[in-house]
Amino acid sequence: MRYVERVLEQLKAKNPGEPEFHQAATEILTSLEPVLSRHPEYEAAGLLERFIEPERVILFRVPWVDDKGCVHVNKGYRVQFNSAIGPYKGGLRFHPSVNLSIIKFLGLEQILKNSLTGLPIGGGKGGSDFDPKGKSDAEVMRFCQSFMTELCRHVGQDTDVPAGDIGVGGREIGYLFGQYKRIRNEHVGVLTGRGLSYGGSLARTEATGYGLVYMTAEAMKCRGDSFEGKTVIISGSGNVAIYACEKAQTLGAKVVAMYDSNGYIYDKNGIKLNVIKDIKEVERGRIKTYADRVDGAIYHEGCKGIWAIPCDVALPCATQNEIDEASAKLLVKNGVKYVGEGANMPTTLEGIAVFQKAGTVFLPAKAANAGGVATSALEMAQSSSRLFWTFEEVDRKLKGIMESIYHNMDEAAREYGMEGNYVAGANLAGFKKVAEAMMAQGIV
Ligand code: NDP
Numbered sequence: 001m002r003y004v005e006r007v008l009e010q011l012k013a014k015n016p017g018e019p020e021f022h023q024a025a026t027e028i029l030t031s032l033e034p035v036l037s038r039h040p041e042y043e044a045a046g047l048l049e050r051f052i053e054p055e056r057v058i059l060f061r062v063p064w065v066d067d068k069g070c071v072h073v074n075k076g077y078r079v080q081f082n083s084a085i086g087p088y089k090g091g092l093r094f095h096p097s098v099n100l101s102i103i104k105f106l107g108l109e110q111i112l113k114n115s116l117t118g119l120p121i122g123g124g125k126g127g128s129d130f131d132p133k134g135k136s137d138a139e140v141m142r143f144c145q146s147f148m149t150e151l152c153r154h155v156g157q158d159t160d161v162p163a164g165d166i167g168v169g170g171r172e173i174g175y176l177f178g179q180y181k182r183i184r185n186e187h188v189g190v191l192t193g194r195g196l197s198y199g200g201s202l203a204r205t206e207a208t209g210y211g212l213v214y215m216t217a218e219a220m221k222c223r224g225d226s227f228e229g230k231t232v233i234i235s236g237s238g239n240v241a242i243y244a245c246e247k248a249q250t251l252g253a254k255v256v257a258m259y260d261s262n263g264y265i266y267d268k269n270g271i272k273l274n275v276i277k278d279i280k281e282v283e284r285g286r287i288k289t290y291a292d293r294v295d296g297a298i299y300h301e302g303c304k305g306i307w308a309i310p311c312d313v314a315l316p317c318a319t320q321n322e323i324d325e326a327s328a329k330l331l332v333k334n335g336v337k338y339v340g341e342g343a344n345m346p347t348t349l350e351g352i353a354v355f356q357k358a359g360t361v362f363l364p365a366k367a368a369n370a371g372g373v374a375t376s377a378l379e380m381a382q383s384s385s386r387l388f389w390t391f392e393e394v395d396r397k398l399k400g401i402m403e404s405i406y407h408n409m410d411e412a413a414r415e416y417g418m419e420g421n422y423v424a425g426a427n428l429a430g431f432k433k434v435a436e437a438m439m440a441q442g443i444v
Contacts, residue, residue: 004029007048018101024108031424034416056080060150064143078126081107084437088124091165096131112430113366116405119377132167144175152180163192163376189383192376201379203394209243211371214402216340219361228252233311236318237280237287240342244315245273257306260287264306267297310334317342325350332358341365367405367426374401
């Protein structure tokens with residue numbers, strides 16, 4: 001049996017009931033075959049077996065008290081996956097769907113994503129099944145304090161540096177940081193995505209969405225194309241979606257649809273982003289109310305229908321497995337030319353196959369959404385040096401990083417005879433550096 005097949009079979013047997021982890025591992029490992037056949041020494045060193053096993057998994061209880069005095073208990077997770085090229089780095093997700101499988105798939109992806117940025121950061125991920133939606137600020141604060149009371153003994157600026165993800169934005173990072181500082185008595189860059197008044201970086205908030213659009217624009221430029229006049233669909237209406245929309249609009253595109261987990265809005269005149277920002281960033285409300293505020297906009301209950309809207313560019317920016325085979329086929333039928341993944345693993349394996357067969361330019365998450373973690377690494381550099389850069393300086397570096405990731409994965413795909421296959425290109429380019437570092441460090 002081939003090495004990859006054998007490792008995948010072992011992974012499924014040893015980690016039953018973890019479908020998202022199996023899915024991510026299958027996507028990654030199967031695309032690494034060309035590099036493994038060039039390096040037989042990797043198999044002898046058990047490199048893949050070590051690569052897919054987290055260095056450490058931390059599971060903990062998070063008890064907290066709501067405003068009525070009732071006690072709740074949530075699950076807390078931190079997966080410290082791989083530190084071969086730098087301290088563990090990856091976000092925290094607070095969402096009721098969070099489980100070990102999801103955190104492990106995100107952590108595995110994160111290793112290669114972080115490597116692709118060219119910066120010295122390893123891979124990790126964490127979170128909780130806590131749902132911040134509908135909770136008061138005081139409840140969110142008590143939850144974050146309880147979460148960090150345990151997490152603080154496992155993280156540190158040179159060990160593991162978490163950041164935000166779904167359900168963890170500026171408010172949550174602030175509460176988590178406050179508790180870390182209180183317990184450890186050190187004001188250090190242990191979390192990224194911090195507020196500007198306490199060590200954060202300009203442009204971090206915008207980074208993932210902007211970065212996604214910078215990379216898509218570079219892919220377009222290489223084909224003599226641009227965002228100018230393009231019709232764009234963006235799923236989600238959170239941090240990544242909002243700033244992807246902002247940058248796409250700045251580059252001349254018309255974004256016609258967005259959603260939250262209840263349903264989507266279609267605005268044929270182009271989304272008014274200031275209205276979305278008011279609803280989502282200020283009021284923490286539902287996207288449905290957009291249709292009450294903007295003439296001509298229509299709200300549809302449920303999310304799936306968004307992919308039936310004809311567009312040139314689709315930017316899935318909400319969550320995993322948003323685009324399945326049927327949705328991918330609809331997008332292709334309606335003429336989509338570019339798909340850039342802002343969310344992590346938003347396209348199923350079958351959906352990816354549809355895009356690749358149709359010749360759609362498909363930019364996979366670990367490359368296309370790496371702008372967030374890249375800027376987090378820039379935040380780490382700024383906090384260590386205690387010198388902070390202007391918005392323009394960070395934004396310029398971000399754009400440069402995204403363009404260079406695009407070219408690195410493009411070249412890796414060509415080098416292994418898979419021109420235009422960026423899923424393989426991103427995995428191969430990201431894996432190369434991690435594999436070399438792991439080989440150099442012995443069997444650990
Ligand atoms: P946010 O919490 O800010 O926004 C998430 C958005 O997705 C919300 O609009 C939310 O709707 C929607 N959503 C969440 N779950 C579902 C679901 N099951 N079905 C439909 N819609 C859903 O998160 P982010 O914008 O930070 O993250 C979005 C994605 O991008 C995630 O996959 C994350 O891992 C990835 N990512 C984020 C980075 C960052 O810097 N923030 C960096 C790299 C990747 P609702 O409000 O109704 O829940």
